[in-house]
Amino acid sequence: MxxxxxxxxxxxxxxxxxxxxxxxxxxxxxxxxxxxxxxxxxxxxxxNAGARALASSRSNIIALMIPLRTDMYVPVMMEIAIAVATCARTHGYDVLLLTGEEGPDAVRRVAGSGLADGMILMDVELDDERLPLLRATDQPSVLIGLPADTTGLTCVDLDFRATGALCVEHLAKQGHQDIAVIGEAPAVYERHTGFAERTLDGLRSRSRELGVRLLHRPCDGGYDAMAVTLARILDERPGTSGIIVQNESAVEPLLALLRQQGRAVPEDMSVVAICPDQVATQASVRLTSVAIPAQEMGRHAVEHLVAKLEGRGRDEVVLIAPELTVRTSTGPAPSRS
Amino acid sequence: MxxxxxxxxxxxxxxxxxxxxxxxxxxxxxxxxxxxxxxxxxxxxxxNAGARALASSRSNIIALMIPLRTDMYVPVMMEIAIAVATCARTHGYDVLLLTGEEGPDAVRRVAGSGLADGMILMDVELDDERLPLLRATDQPSVLIGLPADTTGLTCVDLDFRATGALCVEHLAKQGHQDIAVIGEAPAVYERHTGFAERTLDGLRSRSRELGVRLLHRPCDGGYDAMAVTLARILDERPGTSGIIVQNESAVEPLLALLRQQGRAVPEDMSVVAICPDQVATQASVRLTSVAIPAQEMGRHAVEHLVAKLEGRGRDEVVLIAPELTVRTSTGPAPSRS
DNA sequence: ATTCGGTATCGAAGCGCTTCGACAACCTAT
DNA sequence: ATAGGTTGTCGAAGCGCTTCGATACCGAAT
The missing domain is CATH 1.10.260.40 (lambda repressor-like DNA-binding domains)
Structure with missing residues (x-):
């Protein structure tokens, strides 16, 4: 050597x-x-990385903490992770991958050992148990996701409240009066994951403002769960003419079921998805959707963290404005007969 | 501190x-x-991690190199990555995430700087450009995937040759004579990715042995590409009664299309998938499938690498035996009328 | 009583780098 | 010509840890 x-x-x-x-x-x-x-x-x-770290007390490593949850849509996580790793390299940092397995203690371990200069936390819950530890160690950090209390924290996320509002608006503008929301898996809400609740919040308040009816149902991924959920929705609100889906693994099952029941998209039923663009364009119908900008979120997170590490950069909450792309899954509400 | x-x-x-x-x-x-x-x-x-690394010349870090390819099925990668990270922790190692972006030089950088004690390479091509570098530095390593020349290397992979054979066998045993294979995206073959070619090899040789006809077509993910591919296949071999899919993002589109065309699964068409169990069980039909054991692969890779780092463990190729789970997407071939 | 092999502890050297203060050597302004 | 300021380079002191003798002590064997 x-x-x-x-x-x-x-x-x-x-x-x-x-x-x-x-x-x-x-x-x-x-x-x-x-x-x-x-x-x-x-x-x-x-x-030599070790010698350098010892002498300069900077490791040039960023820790990325990804939870292990299987009920989350994984590809988005992966895309963020890759974006983080790639972007970090352009700033001279490597990325250390931490899984949720170890629990909140990982925060202490990494902060204490000087393994990483800073950390990025993904899948933040409203009342995340990692946050007290994070605040205790003054480890520079950026969250991807929004907890309930953001004081003293830097957070990056899609503006899910606006996302919800945007979806409702789009459907309402086309005359839809009865809108159903197929949400994330029940476990996601039980855990009080910020993005799910914020979306719901946006959906509800905007629909109230616009005077449209909104029915929200959580739904596990997969075909069977979707079948049950859809049946319940149509039973309860037969007049539903617009559906907003927030669970990517429910998208294709939903389309398959609608087709099977002879409901044409968008003639009989408009569908708006909240999902990565790839899902929206590869589905069996080109879906009108609000994209989840995974790359952008990863990049923002790294850039804010690097800024902090370099002494620039202050605590702030960055909400990325949602963009709705109209494709062929939405159209005017069928006239009531 | x-x-x-x-x-x-x-x-x-x-x-x-x-x-x-x-x-x-x-x-x-x-x-x-x-x-x-x-x-x-x-x-x-x-x-302090740096001081420790300096004094002991061991960093207790494993580098995991994930390529950036978007045409690969990402969830499997993610699952492997998580398994690697989790398993590594139980052995006292952390995981450094390297993306393909940096190219083969990452191997040199990591080996040279003593950043990691060993590395795990994913998505290995038959003639991978990282391998010469890997052999040059005597960095302990494990590949997930199988290159053409494995001398001096430790590799872990599903036995894709046997996987292909198994799929054909299952269908042949049920009397299917005309089998179509919907493969990975064309780019995957162009890149000479080991697993795709080995699967094909297993499919072909076993079908030759069993005297069944086999038609292989690469296929991009998504609904549209699938529609084109399926149409071509049925045009060329109208008697096709069994389909083997190896591209996970083609699974649901395929099922949707078959349904749309009034072909019942499995009565008119049997479908075998090579995909993670989750996909097979969440699809709109419970798919008979050969699972891709992502967790197991990640675990094996880590354990072999750790063995090497501890001086035990020699070069070897570990092929995980495939297991076919019969679900409801396959049945006897329809009688020729 | 003396020696021997263990066991438990300590001191010091050094891993490869960064960084601070010192110091020439030079240039400019007086 | 001299003081003052730059600029470029060097030496040495650590950073916090591991590890290699060395040492001191103990009980068992002679």
Whole structure:
């Protein structure tokens, strides 16, 4: 293994000079710099991460804490994770992957050991048990998701309240009076996951304002659960002409069931999905949808965290404005006959 | 931040004693151990990761390299990643997430910097460009997937050849003579991804042995691509009575299309999927399937890597035997009329 | 009583890097 | 010519930990 000292010797300078070439923290003459850089290349030198971390007390690692929940839509998580990892690299950071398994203690462990310089938490609950620990250690952090109390925290999320409102608006504008919402799995609400509740909040208040009826039902993923849920909804509100789905793994089952029952989309039933664009465009009907901007969320999270680590950047809540893309699954409400 | 020295002082012992209590590398009297452990707890001591890595030249970190490909079925990747992270923790390792973005150089960077003690590579191609680098650095590693040349490498994978064979066997046993295979996206084959080719190999050789006709068509995910592919298949081989799908995002579209065309599953058409169990059980028909054991793969990979890091463990190729679960999407071939 | 093998502990060296203060060497303004 | 300010480089002191002798003590065997 090549060390700084060997590079220094090879280039005929002192170790500190090499270090300064690497970090750029002091001015170095062009000739020296070139000699050093040449030696680095020739010897194939890579700074030792541990030594660096010890000496500088910065690890250049960001911890990303992903929960293990199986009732969450996984691809979005994955996309965020990849975006975080990729974006972090462009800022010179690597990403450490923590699963929920270890529980809140992971926060303490990582903060205490100096393993990571900061952390990003995903799938934050309204009253997340990791937050007290996070506030206790003054570990720089960014949440993806919104807890109930955001004081002293930096959070990045899609504006789910506005998302809900947007969906209702779109349907109401087309004359739909009876709207059903097929939500996330019941477990998601029981856990008080912020995004689910905020969406619901947006849906409800906007529909109240616009004077349309709204029926919300949680629903597990998969075909069977969807069949039961849909039957209940149509039984309770036969006049339903618009459906908003927030559970991605319920999208295709829903479309299949509607087709099977002879309800045409969008002629008999309009469908709006809250899901990644890929799902919306690959479904059996091109779905009008509000996209979940996973990449953007990951990128924002990293950038805010890096800003904090560099001393810039203050606590703030960043809500990404939702965008509704009209595709072919929504249309005017059928005239009441 | 609490240091080893502070703990030592608090417990009235030397720093090295505390270190030995922590590592267990030398015998320590019960009384001393307890005193030290108490101090550790009272002071809330966490060993500093960087210092540890520097002194011991082991980081207790495993790098996990996930490619960025969007044409791959992401949930499986995610599941493996989570399994790796979780399993690694039980062995005292953390996981560093590397994306394909950085390219093969990531191998050099991580190996050179001592950031990780070993690495796990996912989505290995037959002739993967990371392998030469991997062999050059003698970084301990485990591949998930099988390259063309496995000498000197440890690999973990589902036995896709056997998987293909198993699918054909199951259908042939039920009297199906004309079988269609809906494969992964064309890009996957162009890239010479091991698992896709090996599956195909198993499918072909077994169908030759059993004397059944086999038609293979790659297919992108989504409804539209599936519609085109299915139409072509049925056009070319109208007698097709069994379908094997290897692209998870094609599963639900396929079922929707069959339903739409009035082909009952399994009466008119048997369908076997190669996919995670969750997909098979949540689809609109309970699919007979060969599961992709993501968890098991992740676990195996970690365990082999840890074995290598501890000096046990030699190079070997671990193929996990496929298991076919019969559900309700397959039945006897319709009698030829 | 003396020696021997264990067991339990300590001190010190050093892992590879960053960073601070010191110091030449040089340039400018007086 | 001299003081003052830059600029570029070096040496040395750690960062917090592991690990290798060395040492001191104990009971068992001679």
């Amino acid at each position: 090549v060390t700084l000292a060997e590079v220094a010797q090879h280039a005929g300078v002192s170790a500190s000079t090499v270090s300064y070439v690497l970090s750029g923290k002091r001015s170095i003459s062009a000739t020296t710099r070139q000699r050093v850089e040449r030696s680095i290349r020739e010897l194939g030198y890579h700074p | 609490v240091t080893l020295a502070e703990v030592a002082q608090h417990a009235g012992v030397s720093a090295s004693t505390v270190s030995y209590v922590l590592s267990g590398k030398r015998s320590i009297s019960a009384t001393t151990r307890q005193r030290v452990e108490r101090s550790i707890r009272e002071l809330g001591y966490h060993p």
